[in-house]
Amino acid sequence: MVRxxxxxxxxxxxxxxxxxARYTQxxxxxxxxxxxxxxxxxxxIAAMIIASIGLNLDSTEAVIGAMLICPLMGTVVAIAxxxxxxxxxxxxxxxxxxxxxxxxxxxTSTLYFxxxxxxxxxxxxxxxxxxxxxxxxxAITGGFAGALGTSRKSEPSVLLAGVAVATSLMPPLCAxxxxxxxxxxxxxxxxxxxFVINVAFIAIGAEIVFLILRIPPMREKDGKVTLTLDDMxxxxxxxxxxxxxxxxxxxxxxxxxLAISARHIEKSQSAQSGTVEKKDAYETQMTxxxxxxxxxxxxxxxxxxxxxxxxxxSHVEQRTVAIVGSKSNLSDSDxxxxxxxxxxxxxxxxxxxxxxxxxxxT
Numbered sequence: 001m002v003r004x005x006x007x008x009x010x011x012x013x014x015x016x017x018x019x020x021a022r023y024t025q026x027x028x029x030x031x032x033x034x035x036x037x038x039x040x041x042x043x044x045i046a047a048m049i050i051a052s053i054g055l056n057l058d059s060t061e062a063v064i065g066a067m068l069i070c071p072l073m074g075t076v077v078a079i080a081x082x083x084x085x086x087x088x089x090x091x092x093x094x095x096x097x098x099x100x101x102x103x104x105x106x107x108t109s110t111l112y113f114x115x116x117x118x119x120x121x122x123x124x125x126x127x128x129x130x131x132x133x134x135x136x137x138x139a140i141t142g143g144f145a146g147a148l149g150t151s152r153k154s155e156p157s158v159l160l161a162g163v164a165v166a167t168s169l170m171p172p173l174c175a176x177x178x179x180x181x182x183x184x185x186x187x188x189x190x191x192x193x194x195f196v197i198n199v200a201f202i203a204i205g206a207e208i209v210f211l212i213l214r215i216p217p218m219r220e221k222d223g224k225v226t227l228t229l230d231d232m233x234x235x236x237x238x239x240x241x242x243x244x245x246x247x248x249x250x251x252x253x254x255x256x257x258l259a260i261s262a263r264h265i266e267k268s269q270s271a272q273s274g275t276v277e278k279k280d281a282y283e284t285q286m287t288x289x290x291x292x293x294x295x296x297x298x299x300x301x302x303x304x305x306x307x308x309x310x311x312x313x314s315h316v317e318q319r320t321v322a323i324v325g326s327k328s329n330l331s332d333s334d335x336x337x338x339x340x341x342x343x344x345x346x347x348x349x350x351x352x353x354x355x356x357x358x359x360x361x362t
Contacts (some may be wrong), residue, residue: 003036026150026213027063033075034075034077034094044072044105044108045064051109052108052317055128056112058122059124061240066170067169072101072105073202076098076199077202080143080206081215083242084243085216105173105174106173111177112181112182121178127302131190133257133258135168136196136197136257139197139205142202143202143205144206144209146202146206147205147206168198173195174186175187175191176191176195179191186322196253197257200249282345283345290341294337295326295338299326300323301324301342301352302323303320303321303349304320306318320351322346322349322351325357329356335354
């Protein structure tokens, strides 16, 4: 009884076949999404420039805006669709289009970063050049949602725009261009690898939907889309082989991301376990009390890490900074004594700053 009820609920709420568009309409949408023409190329270049500026300025808003107009998702869905329908000619066409798009994006981003005066490695660039298992999970889920939107009777534009943002196909290409332009080929390869990971698992996610929908072999004859049910059995065998190749290749590609994810987990655990130790290493409370004994004008003391641009290396580096607040300006000798005391507690401090504490009422 319970089993039947669960089955009935799942069929009612988790039935992706309900509301499906016609097979011919799905085919036309996939074909249109993978089309490449003058408008498509201009849209791709514009999106790449916006995304590159966003990564260069560490602007998440600009990157999201670029991904909303990025047409890369359609080509990846077309690859999954051609595998599901065993359409080898469409598969070759979709792969060649994706390679062409990859080249256009790479040239655009590389040229931008070559002329950009800001040659710094921002956090956005670093994030989009580090592939982890979570990227694969997001990609496969995004691919599923993207193919689901393509298969609906209603227009899928809103859903596909959201999927484009989630799967992040464009930012890794921008990061690859930055790596080439700056001569950091390690970063370029890492970012290109993240792009490949996203493509592979988006295709798998989309493939799952097309399999659930049981998309039959679709062929184009004389400019019209037709169902070819006669060779259904042969098409299913070919599709099964292509799916096997796709899954195996994706799993092999994902192996390095497992090692990267393991390092991330290790760093996260180390950071969590070391938080108390780090605060204790700074001995902030003890130092604050001693500074106030040394000079009653001292009202506050804190230590933190700041990001600072190094013009010599063209990279953003972390600096440990100690800040001493006081009621009035301290003399040079008082500042020297305070700095000596601070360095006894924090050996690796890079800079000590003295400020007037506004809370003191002065």
